[in-house]
Amino acid sequence: MSVFRDLVNIWKSENNLSQAWSESNDMLHLSHEMFNDAVEALRSGEKNKVLKSIKLRDEKINYYHREIRKKVVTYYSVSKDVTNIDSGLVLINTVVDIERIGDYSKNILDLAKHYPKKFISEKFSEDLRTIEETVLSRFSSTIKAVKNMDENLADELIASYRNDLGKISDKLVAASISGDVEIGKENKTASVALYARYLKRIGAHLKNITSLVVNPFESIGYIK
Secondary structure, eight states: OOOOHHHHHHHSSSSHHHHHHHHHHHHHHHHHHHHHHHHHHHHHSSSSHHHHHHHHHHHHHHHHHHHHHHEEEEEHHHHHHOHHHHHHHHHHHHHHHHHHHHHHHHHHHHHHHHHHSSHHHHHHHHHHHHHHHHHHHHHHHHHHHHTOOHHHHHHHHHHHHHHIIIHHHHHHHHHHHTSOOOOHHHHHHHHHHHHHHHHHHHHHHHHHHHHTTTSOOGGTTTOO
């Protein structure tokens, strides 16, 4: 049995931890919806339609974040069993990553609010569209890997992170700043660099979440 399966079994066996585990999954789905809506607002220019829904989801994510921390701390405060304290630390660690994804999704919405037209990534850079599509796909796959405790899928996602996302994003940002890539007006160049960086950070937090399926606590977030 994998370490992650052991942790899930612990979470499901204790009331407070079971609630915290369920709420962390709700958080992940909410952050997925936020991200998808933010990307759609950027591409369509219809940012006003999603402002309220994203704000409500963000408030719910923040509520879950506080509740999960409270439940984990409460459980270990009254429990005589401290041998499985790693399981609580993993949950707290995971919800921090989920909360940060929500923050970066809000950054993308801010970009949509301030950019005067539709921001269609492939019109600026094929690399940017590749990064965007990769993160959209990776998000769904991350949820699937966690839900099914799929170690093979988790390993594939982690192994592909550096080449599929990190390097492409870093290269695009560096080229935008140095002027090696001609994107257009300054606001376009700045927007491309910001968006590429936001997408990379969301991808990095997804990698951290995925790594909990295959890594022990001390290695969560690291690529083997």
